[in-house]
Amino acid sequence: MSSDKFIVIVTGLSGAGKTVTLRTLEDIGFFCVDNLPPPVILEFLKLLEEYTNVKNIAIGIDIRVQQFLEEATKVIEKIKNTYKAEILFLEADEDTILLRYKETRRPHPLSTYSSNLIEAIKRERTLLYCLRSLSDRIIDTSSFNPHQLRALVRSIYASEEILPSVTIISFGYKKGIPTNADLVFDARFLPNPYFIPSLMDLNGTDQSVKNFVLSQKETVEFLSHVKNFLTFAVSGYKKEGRAYITIAIGCTGGKHRSVVLAEEIAQHLKSLSFNPVVIHRDL
Structure with missing residues (x-):
């Protein structure tokens, strides 16, 4: 045998x-x-x-x-x-x-x-x-x-618990919402670093842009709601047996706020034992 x-x-x-x-x-x-x-x-x-x-x-x-x-x-x-x-x-x-x-x-x-x-x-x-x-x-x-x-x-x-594969996409609404998104979060109401002259030509991977976005009271509250929702939602997806989840988060141009938030959400999901892939579509 x-x-x-x-x-x-x-x-x-x-x-x-x-x-x-x-x-x-x-x-x-x-x-x-x-x-x-x-x-x-x-x-x-x-x-x-x-x-x-x-x-x-x-x-x-x-x-x-x-x-x-x-x-x-x-x-x-x-x-x-x-x-x-x-x-x-x-x-x-x-x-x-x-x-x-x-x-x-x-x-x-x-x-x-x-x-x-x-x-x-x-x-x-x-x-x-x-x-x-x-x-x-x-x-x-x-x-x-x-x-x-x-x-x-x-x-x-299943010999062990199988977690869904998670992809997080930052994007700009100027170029449209990703067609494969399961969940879409709109960050366009948050204060925009683009209008800060020293930040305009940078993007969300730069520390100064990240500091600006995450220091805003609206961002802190927004992230709190999104993280709580995702903790609840991905648990349900896991129970349902979903193999793939794509989360999209957008701002106007897809270069500042959405990039910062996608990285923050990825870190949160990692704390829940997921291993998300992050894609910054419009950088």
């Missing part, structure tokens, strides 16, 4: 949460691949063994490979005999899957066999029983929303 590899085979009913599960596993560091034909899975694992140092691997198998289902059971048995492996089977009741398909308006993989969605769901459940019987962990996701399923998967498979 190859002890340095851990493989999770993610399978189950369409609409039960396989995509959410695979994306969550990828977020916590698994090498993920979906819908490989079972006959090539063992060769794929050998290639990873030979050319990479990947330790955690997740492989999605579902009804789309139905012509290989008999082969899939044999491959899974070989994987479990060779590697440290776990088979995760996701399922949900028919009413829940029916509702999810109506919400997404996507066709069921077996819709070519039956125009009746209920019949397709029942047929899939029957066809996948062979994989279900091999499973080490079966999760009924009927009562889960995507956030709850992500949290469950992280609690099972």
Whole structure:
């Protein structure tokens, strides 16, 4: 048995949460691949063994490979005999899957066999029983929303707490708000160093500009509110399982106030154990 590899085979009913599960596993560091034909899975694992140092691997198998289902059971048995492996089977009741398909308006993989969605769901459940019987962990996701399923998967498979990746962008409103921002803070009401002749040609990375901005009563109060909010918000993002958070803070030109504040916010998030990346877009 190859002890340095851990493989999770993610399978189950369409609409039960396989995509959410695979994306969550990828977020916590698994090498993920979906819908490989079972006959090539063992060769794929050998290639990873030979050319990479990947330790955690997740492989999605579902009804789309139905012509290989008999082969899939044999491959899974070989994987479990060779590697440290776990088979995760996701399922949900028919009413829940029916509702999810109506919400997404996507066709069921077996819709070519039956125009009746209920019949397709029942047929899939029957066809996948062979994989279900091999499973080490079966999760009924009927009562889960995507956030709850992500949290469950992280609690099972994350070896340590995974913090979201945080990017902080300072910017000038003259050139527009960053399109990828999740949170935007407007600092244009704060006293502007640009109107101080000795500071006009400097920027927020210069100590004299930083001293000016941080000495203002409005700045102190503004930072207090922003820091308190971010302490609350990033905790919620972490619980939700968000992988990325982008925080943007803007002033008029993006060279003075926003730069100082972005650096201050970064230091605050570091005190919360995050490791933010700071980008000064308009310097």
